[in-house]
Amino acid sequence: MVDHFVSNPRRLFIVDGVGAVVSSFMLGIVLVLLNSYIGIPKKALFFLAVFPVIFGLVDLYAYKQSAERWPALLKGIAIGNLMYCFVSVACACLHWESIKPLGWIYLVLEILILIVLLRVEFKTAKAIMAH
Numbered sequence: 328m329v330d331h332f333v334s335n336p337r338r339l340f341i342v343d344g345v346g347a348v349v350s351s352f353m354l355g356i357v358l359v360l361l362n363s364y365i366g367i368p369k370k371a372l373f374f375l376a377v378f379p380v381i382f383g384l385v386d387l388y389a390y391k392q393s394a395e396r397w398p399a400l401l402k403g404i405a406i407g408n409l410m411y412c413f414v415s416v417a418c419a420c421l422h423w424e425s426i427k428p429l430g431w432i433y434l435v436l437e438i439l440i441l442i443v444l445l446r447v448e449f450k451t452a453k454a455i456m457a458h
Contacts, residue, residue, distance in 0.1 A: 332451045333458075336397045337390050339451055343404055343444060344386030350379035350437065358433065366427035367434075371418050378411045398452040405448035408441045 332339040355376035358365050362372070382404065389400040419426060419434050426434070 328447055329450045329454055332447065333454045336394075336401065336451060336455060339401065339448060340386045340390040340404075343408075343448070344383050344390070346440070346444065347379035347383035347386060351376045351383065353433070354379070358430075361429075364427060365430040365433065366425045367418070367422055367430045368425065371422060375415060375418060378407075378414065382407055382411070398456045401448045401452035401455075405445040405452070408445040408448070412438050412441050412445075 354372050358367065358372050359369050362369055365372075385400075385404060385407070389397070389404065392400060415434055415438055419431075
């Protein structure tokens with residue numbers, strides 16, 4: 328998968344950006360509307376939704392940058408995704424007792440997807456620098 332993105336890292340910015348838009352939509356709208364089934368407080372959902380909005384803007388910025396900046400931007404985005412994973416886990420710990428099974432499923436799936444994505448981002452940045 329990394330080879331696919333090394334040949335055109337802009338695709339990785341698109342993938343990350345689309346994922347960020349989906350996350351912000353899910354957190355800020357869908358999960359808020361389904362809150363009685365999710366159990367995560369609305370304030371926490373809105374708080375979490377801010378991060379993917381920022382990441383989406385960073386991805387758009389990175390997409391427009393020159394190739395020599397891509398490795399550093401990929402690393403920065405990967406670090407941001409990792410920090411967002413930690414924030415999500417902290418939020419889950421704060422609201423441990425109120426989160427319902429569907430809320431846990433969402434959080435775990437989002438974190439797993441982010442871990443895969445940030446690993447690809449780090450490996451792609453490393454591969455680009457090696458060329």
